[in-house]
Amino acid sequence: MRAFLALCRHSGRRFRTLVLGMSLVLGGFQVLLAAVADWLQRQSGFGQLAGLAPPAVRQLMGTSLTGVLSVSGVVALGYFHAAVEAALVVLVLAVAGELADEIGSGFVDLVLTRPVQRAAVVGRTIVGVLLAPTVAVGSMVLGTGLGQVLMADATESVVSGRLIGSVAVNLWCLIVCWGGIAVAVAAFARRRASVMGLVGVASLVTLLVDYLARAWQPMDRVAWLSPFHYFSPVELVMGANLGLRDVSVLLATGLAGMTVGMIVYLRRDV
Amino acid sequence: MADAIVIEGLTKRFGRLTAVEALSLRVASGSVHGFLGLNGAGKTTTIRLLLGLLRPSGGRAFVLGHDCQRAGLLARARVGYLPAELGFYADMTGREVLRVCARLSGAGVTATRQSSLLDRLRLGRGDLARRVGEYSTGMRRKLGLVLAFQGDPALLILDEPTEGLDPLMQGVLHTMLAECRGEGRTVFLSSHVLAEVDRVCDRVAVLRNGRLVLDASVEEVRALAPRRVRIAFSGEVPAPVRLPDGVRVLAVGPSEWELEATAAIGALVQFVGRLPVADLEVSERRLEDVVIGYYREPAS
Numbered sequence: 001m002r003a004f005l006a007l008c009r010h011s012g013r014r015f016r017t018l019v020l021g022m023s024l025v026l027g028g029f030q031v032l033l034a035a036v037a038d039w040l041q042r043q044s045g046f047g048q049l050a051g052l053a054p055p056a057v058r059q060l061m062g063t064s065l066t067g068v069l070s071v072s073g074v075v076a077l078g079y080f081h082a083a084v085e086a087a088l089v090v091l092v093l094a095v096a097g098e099l100a101d102e103i104g105s106g107f108v109d110l111v112l113t114r115p116v117q118r119a120a121v122v123g124r125t126i127v128g129v130l131l132a133p134t135v136a137v138g139s140m141v142l143g144t145g146l147g148q149v150l151m152a153d154a155t156e157s158v159v160s161g162r163l164i165g166s167v168a169v170n171l172w173c174l175i176v177c178w179g180g181i182a183v184a185v186a187a188f189a190r191r192r193a194s195v196m197g198l199v200g201v202a203s204l205v206t207l208l209v210d211y212l213a214r215a216w217q218p219m220d221r222v223a224w225l226s227p228f229h230y231f232s233p234v235e236l237v238m239g240a241n242l243g244l245r246d247v248s249v250l251l252a253t254g255l256a257g258m259t260v261g262m263i264v265y266l267r268r269d270v
Numbered sequence: 271m272a273d274a275i276v277i278e279g280l281t282k283r284f285g286r287l288t289a290v291e292a293l294s295l296r297v298a299s300g301s302v303h304g305f306l307g308l309n310g311a312g313k314t315t316t317i318r319l320l321l322g323l324l325r326p327s328g329g330r331a332f333v334l335g336h337d338c339q340r341a342g343l344l345a346r347a348r349v350g351y352l353p354a355e356l357g358f359y360a361d362m363t364g365r366e367v368l369r370v371c372a373r374l375s376g377a378g379v380t381a382t383r384q385s386s387l388l389d390r391l392r393l394g395r396g397d398l399a400r401r402v403g404e405y406s407t408g409m410r411r412k413l414g415l416v417l418a419f420q421g422d423p424a425l426l427i428l429d430e431p432t433e434g435l436d437p438l439m440q441g442v443l444h445t446m447l448a449e450c451r452g453e454g455r456t457v458f459l460s461s462h463v464l465a466e467v468d469r470v471c472d473r474v475a476v477l478r479n480g481r482l483v484l485d486a487s488v489e490e491v492r493a494l495a496p497r498r499v500r501i502a503f504s505g506e507v508p509a510p511v512r513l514p515d516g517v518r519v520l521a522v523g524p525s526e527w528e529l530e531a532t533a534a535i536g537a538l539v540q541f542v543g544r545l546p547v548a549d550l551e552v553s554e555r556r557l558e559d560v561v562i563g564y565y566r567e568p569a570s
Contacts, residue, residue, distance in 0.1 A: 002373070003373075003374050006370065006373035006374050007374070009373075010370050013366075014359075102357075105357045105359065106353065106355055106356065106357020107357040107358065107359060108323075108357070109323065109351070109353045109357055110353075110356075110357065110358075110367075110371055110374075110417065111374060112321070112322065112323055113321045113322075113323065113346060113349065113351040113353075114346060114347075114371070114374040114375050115343045115344075115346045115347040115374075115375070116343075116346075116374050117343060267325065268325075269323070269324045269325055270323050270324075
């Protein structure tokens, strides 16, 4: 336990700037979105925006276009914007990649030649993979709340806490899922760049698969393989409940990745 | 006293490559044991197997009575290790590295012990406040030595400990190793510097292509070393026709002979006693003259 806590402290120091910096930016983005939603609401701009959308987009999105082009939709946009998703995936890849980076740099020689269990090293990384998105998504929720308190018209523009909670939980599960996959890959690797490259490309491909599947029926057969398939923010904005299946699949995948990572790391040569 | 390290038929394969093959070796407690071999001979692989960083393909190894694989945690609690290549994060300061490693160490690292080592190895406060990325090779090595010694370990495993150290610091390290021996600690030391091994070690083991080709006391090995004998004469003498057994000619001049003696030189002294000897110079027996021979592949 002593070694585990020492490792957590060490990694916490190494990642605090990245995690806190990113959390601040993402939280700030949420404040901005709340301000934009409030401004559009006061200018009655949502209807005009919907009118500007090309017919193809209107046909593709159907009724969900109205949902997205609303106060709730714009406020929730920060939780499913591709740039936000990419930033959070990169964050967990950086944290999980430490496992491989320590081997590549030789730092692991200083750690594992002391009375430190390998499980403590992986356990520390798993804690990081769970904690980093918690801080970042938590900061986004705080940003949303702060933005609404500061900007929103109290009678019309306040977005329900349930919606924000659902979208945030779904996003957190998605990022933890990628974190688990990254831990599994990092347990095999010797360099952080390999982990970031491999899992980064996988996340991009599966994101495209999910987007394509929404527009092109044949892709639907493989869409279930993409973790993004179980992230449904637009449906949540439209009033759906957070699906237990989505949460379960994402968390189970993340947990499976972490378990594989633990088993591999306990047995590998470093 | 029990052996500090016991290796029994240890084998490590990386795919098709066999890095260490059926290695068996014992390192007595309280001794300084040199571990020699050319690059790629399997020294570092053996050390990493002892420390549980690598999984053996076969055989077993015990460190301080504990199985390296099954009870590695207990073994490593009393081991100080200096790797050949120190993997410090460049953005960490020396002080941070010391703090993290002290927290991870099983044995309590006291501030007194740490500061005494820092003083001896001349690492000042200013040095510790700097990022490790700015350190010279020698400073990194000194920081690594503090990390290895600071837990007062019963066994020190040092991989190329003097690499990059200036002669003054090499001397300090040699003194520290002698103190370890005096305190009953064991040192297992891998080095390419044969003169250093000759000076500080009690025993040497030589690896070639992953196999143990020599394991003997330094005295025994040194006794096998040939000595150069230079004899200067006060006048011209004829070239020797037949020399005593164990002596051969390296070079012969009209008034000087250069010989190599593998046996005791009493017979040679007797042989040249009837000649006008002006000067006689006998070199010391050197470990490296024997060990280098073990490094080479045997002629097929």
